Every structure is written in structure tokens, then in C-alpha cells.
Amino acid sequence: MSQSPLNVAPAQQRGWPDALLRAGQFLCDDRRRTLLAAFLLAINFALLVVFLFVSYKGIFHSDSAVRVLLAQEMHDTGRFFPAGWNYVNKDLMILFAQLGVWPLQFFYEGSYTLYAVTGVAVAVLILGSVWWFTGLLGGSTWQRVLALAVLAGGVSAGIEEDIFGQAAYGILLMLSCLITVLTWKSMTALPQRRPVWWALLFVVVALCTWSNPQRAAATYLLPLYCGLAAYLWGGDWKPRLRASVPVVAATVLGFVIGAGLSVWTLTQVNNNAGVGAAHWLDFNAMATNIVHTAHGLVALLGGVPAGGGNVISAPGIYAALRLLAAVILLVLMGRKVVALCRSASPQARFVGGMVAGLAACFLFLHVTTTVADMNDPVSVARYLAPATTLALLLVICSPLQSASRLGALLVVGLSLLLATNSVVRFNPGSMIHPAWQNPQRDALVAELKAMGLQYGYATYWNAGALTVLSGGDVKIRQVEVFNGLPVPMRHLSSDHWYEPEAWQGETFLLLTDTEVASINWGTLTHYAGQPIRQARIGDKQVFVFKQNLALDVPGWSAVLRKPLRINAGPDGSKTVGRWVDLTQSLKAMPGESGYLQFGPYVLLGRGRYSVTFDVAGQADPAQQVVAVVDVVAEGGAQVMGVAEVRGDGTAQHTIEFTLDKPVATLEMRVVANGTGEVTYKGVTLSAR
Structure with missing residues (x-):
């Protein structure tokens, strides 16, 4: 029988109610704990599937739609880097979720269903990499399964979106786990097997760097070298140094080759600036960002109550528990990272140093630079999602044998509370909360189809999402209003979309009232003629033109057909x-x-x-x-x-x-x- 602090000694059992006694005896066995954790994992994974297929559809947005749209361009052009596609911020998206959609497009049209199918596949890969990573932490099997149940439950609305919904930061989490484990295997496997691990590590680092060298340096290599520094710290370091030299060589070589491939590839494709270069903030702004960063971290752990909610109610009490849990977890996470970095175990120091490096890098950028737009601290906390998730895994999966009984109960209790994130339906962060639904947008797509419209233009946050939600029946390309005219927004889009050959026949503009007011209709109608139809659908207006706007509005096509x-x-x-x-x-x-x-x-x-x-x-x-x-x-x-x-x-x-x-x-x-x-x-x- 396990000697975990959660075990209950017979002498201490006397006087307990029979039901509690039986429950305590039942949970004393690690196998039973594992079964219970697996049951909770199964429930949460089922709810995660429901979330991806049903709930997330309500907030599905154009950043998420990119995986389907890019895969469609890859399929149509037959090229991994589609001709005319506009990448952003030198991010070539080598390892991105469109890789799952691409092969499916040989059999199915791009649609939200394809998005959800690949979303489930990506979720499985994320959970699998997390399982592999938690094997380095020394916890029991039931702790590792419970950690997967916590993550599959979503933790918070922010984690659900960043890790599983859009999944961009979920892929970063997956690759961080993968590189950490490959590095450890490269240093500790049997000598005759180490070259295989070195080669795998080299390939993964090269691919990550080819995709985006700046991100690879900040997200993978800097944390990795922090982990190696902690690993080498302490006595008898020479054998560890010999084991780590091939790792450094493989990662440096992978980075150099990946960076070279990135520079060459960027000369062959379109790349546009996005958020731009980071700039330093003044001291007052840094001080303000500290508060905003704390706000974002608490939100990532599901601890920010919905404003205006009733405190004395079931949702209010649950929100209080989540707020208290988030604050306690932040303290525990910080303490655990420090404890691992100070551990006598080289393995613990390596993992602790890696997580500390990742957290320190992004907290520093978050607080001191313009990288994070603090106008929305909750949304911008996505940059901290991988580090926060890894630190949470450290708390849940570290061995409990060395902890006090109270500390062990606290960790397990907090884990169970987080694991109920989706089970508690009235929780705003639940994956099955009714607030995820968006019937107005479903009605918008249906009305566009009913009007017989098949090709049009809208601003970014409406264009890509509505295209995918319509199953490609209504293709809407993103534009922006510049000097009173709609112009192509060449941001995660294809130049081909804005050529007259892309569509022949009626096209439309889908605009909000604010966007309608920003259009110089005199100039637009001078080029494109008067709209032949106009309709209001919810909070948006539709203007239908007799032919493709790309034929007449200046600056759309790359080919100058007339002066x-x-x-x-x-x-x-x-x-x-x-x-x-x-x-x-x-x-x-x-x-x-x-x-x-x-x-x-x-x-x-x-x-x-x-x-x-x-x-x-x-x-x-x-x-x-x-x-x-x-x-x-x-x-x-x-x-x-x-x-x-x-x-x-x-x-x-x-x-x-x-x-x-x-x-x-x-x-x-x-x-x-x-x-x-x-x-x-x-x-x-x-x-x-």
C-alpha cells in the first residue's frame, strides 16, 4: 500500500463517521485513486470534445479560422507555402494545426467540422506531451492522470481558448514539453541510444526555429539553457557537463540551420509586419503592468469573478472558492519552482530551471515592454499560458510523500476544484456554459446563404470566421477601411482573394454601422457603382454590388489592368x-x-x-x-x-x-x- 500522506492510519480512523471511514480506506489504494482520476479525465475529455464541436463555435474567430483557410490554400495550390499567402511577423507556421486539416481537405470541404476534428487531434497530442512531461516530476500515476483531468477540464475560459480553442499556445505548450523530455532523454538514456535522442532533438529545434526564430529562442532555447544551467549546478558536475554538451551542440546546430531556412523562406513568400518591434515602457507603465499581469494570471486560473454577480448564491460561492484557489495556486507555483531549482536532484533542478526560465522570460516581456497590450489584461495573458500551465503541472505532479498531510490535501483539493471547471455548468468558464452559444451569428450565416450571396468582403474578425462557419458556401475575404475605401487586409490572407479572377458575379460588403459611417460612399460608388441591394442582418449591414469589387476599386489587384x-x-x-x-x-x-x-x-x-x-x-x-x-x-x-x-x-x-x-x-x-x-x-x- 502507498505511503502517501493521504493514507489514513487505523488509529486515526476511530471516531470517523462510517461513510468517511470507508471513503478514506477506499482512497488509500493508489490503483483506486488512478481509476477515479481516469474517470474524471474521461468526463472532462468528453466535455472537451463537446466544447470543440459545439460550444466553441459560438466564439470561433478569424485567428482560429486561419488553420482551415491556410490548409485550403495549401490544398488548392499544392504547395506547403502557398503562392500569394501573406504571413505575419516572420511566422511561417511550420508546426501548426493546419497540418491536420490539410490532408482532410482532399476528401472534405473546409468547414467548422474539419476545424473541430483537428482540434480534438491537437488536444490529444497536447495531453500526450503533457503526460510525457509529467513523467519527469516523480509523482504517482494517479497524480499524473489527475493533472491531465485538470487540463482537459479547461481550468479557465482563457486556458480553454488559448490551449484548446485557437490552440496556438497549446502547440507551444506541447513543443515545450516535447523539447524538455527529448533533452532529458538525450542526457540520461543508455549511451548507445543517445544519438537517436540527439537527432530527434535537433529536428524538433530546427523545425521550431524555421517556423519563427525569435519565438524559438524565447520559448524553447532560453528556458532549456536555464534548465541545463540548473542541472549542472552543484557538486560532481563534470559527468553532467559531458552529458549536456551534445544537447547544446544539437540545439545550437538546429537553431542555426532553422534560422537559415527561415531567412531563405521569407525571401520566397509574402511577409507583413504585425504587432511590430517591442519597445521599452517607462517606469510608471511597468508598475501598472505588474498589477495587470497579476490580473491576467488570476484569470488564467479561473479566479476572476464575473462582475455584478450575486455573492450569496451557488455561483457566487463557487467564484469565491476559485478566486481563493487561484491566489493560493500562484503562491504554490512560485514556491514549487524555487524548491525544484534548489533541489539536490539534478532532474528536479533541470525541470524547475526550465519552467523558471520560461516564466521569467515572458513575465519580463509582459511587464517591461509593449509586447503585451494591457488594454485587455485577461486576453493578453495568453502569452503566459504555457508557463502557467507547466507551473501548475509541477504543483499537481510533484511527489506528495515528502509533503505534509495538510499540504497534500491542499494540493489534491485544489486539483479537484480545478478539475470541476467544466462539470460545474453555472461556472462561466465551463466548456458547456450557455454563454458560449451565439445564435445571432448562426442566423447571419443562414441569411447570407438565403440571399444567394457567395463571395464578399468584411473586416478581419468577421471574414474568416464566417467563411469557415458557412462551410465555404459563403466566402468572405478580409478588408479594412483606409481613406474611406475598403482595401485588402493582407494579413493571414491570400493575394489571390483580391484578384478579379477569384470571383465573377455579385459581391457584397458586410459592415457594422461604425464601418458604414467610415466609408466614403461617393468615392466608392464612383469606382464600383451604386449597390444593387442592401439589407440589415442583426447589427450588420450588407451592400451588394453587381460585380466583383476587385475589378473597379483601385489598389486591390497586383495586376494593373487599367490606369x-x-x-x-x-x-x-x-x-x-x-x-x-x-x-x-x-x-x-x-x-x-x-x-x-x-x-x-x-x-x-x-x-x-x-x-x-x-x-x-x-x-x-x-x-x-x-x-x-x-x-x-x-x-x-x-x-x-x-x-x-x-x-x-x-x-x-x-x-x-x-x-x-x-x-x-x-x-x-x-x-x-x-x-x-x-x-x-x-x-x-x-x-x-
Whole structure:
């Protein structure tokens, strides 16, 4: 019989109620504990499947839809890196959930069902990697099974979304567990078997780095080397150093090769900036972020009560328990990581150091930089989800034999409370809570189908999600409103979507009321004509046009089929100039310097082009340079041509250039320098 602190000695059993006595005797056996934990795991995994197939559909969003949309492009183009796909922040998504959807698309159309099927498969892989990782912690089998039950139960709405719903951070968790175990096997397996583990570790690190070198360094290698440093700490370190040298060599080589592959691949695909580079915060902002980070951590553990809820009620009491549990768990997690790092066991120090390194890295970035957008501390806590989950596993799965009976009961009690996350239906974080449902969006998809609409455009958070929810029957491509016109949002999207050949026939715009107000309808109808139909569906409006907007709205297609004319206007893209209605022009007077025209940030393919600026200057002397016109991309980093505008009244200035490769942010700019009068009427881009 196990000697766990949870065992009940016969002398201590006297006086207990019979039912409690029998329960205590029943739970004294590790096999029975394992069976009970397995039963709870089975229930939670079944609820997880229900969550992925049913509940998550209500909050399914376009970030989640990317796995289906990217897999569809991979299938349609027959390429792992689809031609025209726009990656973001140099993230090539080598190891991502679209790998599960891709083969299924040979048999089924992209749909939410495919998303859910692959979601279950990814969940199994995540739980499997966690099981493998917990084998390093020394706990009993029932503790490891209970840990899986806790994780499968979701822990909180944040963990459910980050680990299993969108699953992006679940994959990071899986790879962290995998790299940790492969590293340990590489150092402790029989000598003749170690080369196999070295090779596996090298391959995984190379693939992770190929996908995103910055993420690989911060999420996998830095924590791994922290773990190795803790592993080497202490006496008799030379044998451990000899065992760790091949690990360092394999991971460094994997990182170098993966980084090289990443750099080369990025020259072959489209990559657009997303959140941009991180910047330091000032001290006051850092201090504020500490509070927001604590808020996010408590939320990840399901400890933030719903505002306005009744305290004296079953949901209120449960929320109080979860809040108290979250605070206690944060303390226990910190203590456990420190205890493992100080342990006499090299294995414990290695695992503790790895988790400490991961947590320290992302807590530091979270608090001190702009990486985390603290306008929503709960949502942005997703960056901390892998480290929080691993620290939670340390608490649940570390051996209880060395703990006090009270401490053991506390850990088990907290674990059981977390494991009930989905079982307690009134818990807002439950995977079967009614709040997950979204009948309004289901009605929106049904109404679009009933209207016979098959191809249209909407802003990001509506486009991809609705496309997948419709089973591909209604394809909606993401756009954004820029200077009053809808323009392609080339962010996790394909350039092909915005070509006229992508769809022939009616197309539509799906907009919220705020987005409707931001459209310059005079300009849009000038290019695309008046909408032939209009309807309101819930809180959104639908505008149907007789043909594909990509045919007529400037800057959508990479192929310049006809000259693109941008006339000056009172509401144009400018920083200086007053509108002269009589001459239909913008005029900058002496002393006014700035842009009379910038943008329109359009995609333009390879070819030979000319840009004609209708701009004239007046100054004394006439040879005075009063403005500069140029054609640039990437905010001016790439210059295709420049011309000077002098004060001699010359009315047109032409720049000719050749593009050897496409540019995504072409601008045609007119910059007055304030030394004379400048009159701007428009600019025309033509193919030569």
C-alpha cells in the first residue's frame, strides 16, 4: 500500500463517521485513486470534445479560422507555402494545426467540422506531451492522470481558448514539453541510444526555429539553457557537463540551420509586419503592468469573478472558492519552482530551471515592454499560458510523500476544484456554459446563404470566421477601411482573394454601422457603382454590388489592368493644403510644408510602370525647388523614383520605374517644402 500522506492510519480512523471511514480506506489504494482520476479525465475529455464541436463555435474567430483557410490554400495550390499567402511577423507556421486539416481537405470541404476534428487531434497530442512531461516530476500515476483531468477540464475560459480553442499556445505548450523530455532523454538514456535522442532533438529545434526564430529562442532555447544551467549546478558536475554538451551542440546546430531556412523562406513568400518591434515602457507603465499581469494570471486560473454577480448564491460561492484557489495556486507555483531549482536532484533542478526560465522570460516581456497590450489584461495573458500551465503541472505532479498531510490535501483539493471547471455548468468558464452559444451569428450565416450571396468582403474578425462557419458556401475575404475605401487586409490572407479572377458575379460588403459611417460612399460608388441591394442582418449591414469589387476599386489587384487615377480631394490623404473648388485642386502656400498626397499603399506586381503627377509650382526665382514627388514602398525605405517640382509652373512630372518583384505598400507622394506655392490636382499610375 502507498505511503502517501493521504493514507489514513487505523488509529486515526476511530471516531470517523462510517461513510468517511470507508471513503478514506477506499482512497488509500493508489490503483483506486488512478481509476477515479481516469474517470474524471474521461468526463472532462468528453466535455472537451463537446466544447470543440459545439460550444466553441459560438466564439470561433478569424485567428482560429486561419488553420482551415491556410490548409485550403495549401490544398488548392499544392504547395506547403502557398503562392500569394501573406504571413505575419516572420511566422511561417511550420508546426501548426493546419497540418491536420490539410490532408482532410482532399476528401472534405473546409468547414467548422474539419476545424473541430483537428482540434480534438491537437488536444490529444497536447495531453500526450503533457503526460510525457509529467513523467519527469516523480509523482504517482494517479497524480499524473489527475493533472491531465485538470487540463482537459479547461481550468479557465482563457486556458480553454488559448490551449484548446485557437490552440496556438497549446502547440507551444506541447513543443515545450516535447523539447524538455527529448533533452532529458538525450542526457540520461543508455549511451548507445543517445544519438537517436540527439537527432530527434535537433529536428524538433530546427523545425521550431524555421517556423519563427525569435519565438524559438524565447520559448524553447532560453528556458532549456536555464534548465541545463540548473542541472549542472552543484557538486560532481563534470559527468553532467559531458552529458549536456551534445544537447547544446544539437540545439545550437538546429537553431542555426532553422534560422537559415527561415531567412531563405521569407525571401520566397509574402511577409507583413504585425504587432511590430517591442519597445521599452517607462517606469510608471511597468508598475501598472505588474498589477495587470497579476490580473491576467488570476484569470488564467479561473479566479476572476464575473462582475455584478450575486455573492450569496451557488455561483457566487463557487467564484469565491476559485478566486481563493487561484491566489493560493500562484503562491504554490512560485514556491514549487524555487524548491525544484534548489533541489539536490539534478532532474528536479533541470525541470524547475526550465519552467523558471520560461516564466521569467515572458513575465519580463509582459511587464517591461509593449509586447503585451494591457488594454485587455485577461486576453493578453495568453502569452503566459504555457508557463502557467507547466507551473501548475509541477504543483499537481510533484511527489506528495515528502509533503505534509495538510499540504497534500491542499494540493489534491485544489486539483479537484480545478478539475470541476467544466462539470460545474453555472461556472462561466465551463466548456458547456450557455454563454458560449451565439445564435445571432448562426442566423447571419443562414441569411447570407438565403440571399444567394457567395463571395464578399468584411473586416478581419468577421471574414474568416464566417467563411469557415458557412462551410465555404459563403466566402468572405478580409478588408479594412483606409481613406474611406475598403482595401485588402493582407494579413493571414491570400493575394489571390483580391484578384478579379477569384470571383465573377455579385459581391457584397458586410459592415457594422461604425464601418458604414467610415466609408466614403461617393468615392466608392464612383469606382464600383451604386449597390444593387442592401439589407440589415442583426447589427450588420450588407451592400451588394453587381460585380466583383476587385475589378473597379483601385489598389486591390497586383495586376494593373487599367490606369489608376487618384484625384486630389478635400478629404484626401494629406497633411497640408487647402481645397480650391474652382480648380478642383489642393494648394499649399509659402510657409506650408508637408504632404499634399501620400498613399494609397497598394500592391503592385512585377513590371514596368510610369507615374504622372499633376502638380505645379510657383516661386521667385522660377528655378526654386518648391516640392518633391516620389514613388516609394515600405514607408520610404524602397525608392522607385524621385522628381523635383520647381516654381516655373510646369504642370506634369513623370517618374518611370521597373519592379523586379512585387511590392505591397506602394505610395505616390507629393511633398511641399514651404518655399513656394504648390498646386496639386491628382496622380496617375500606368503600366508601360
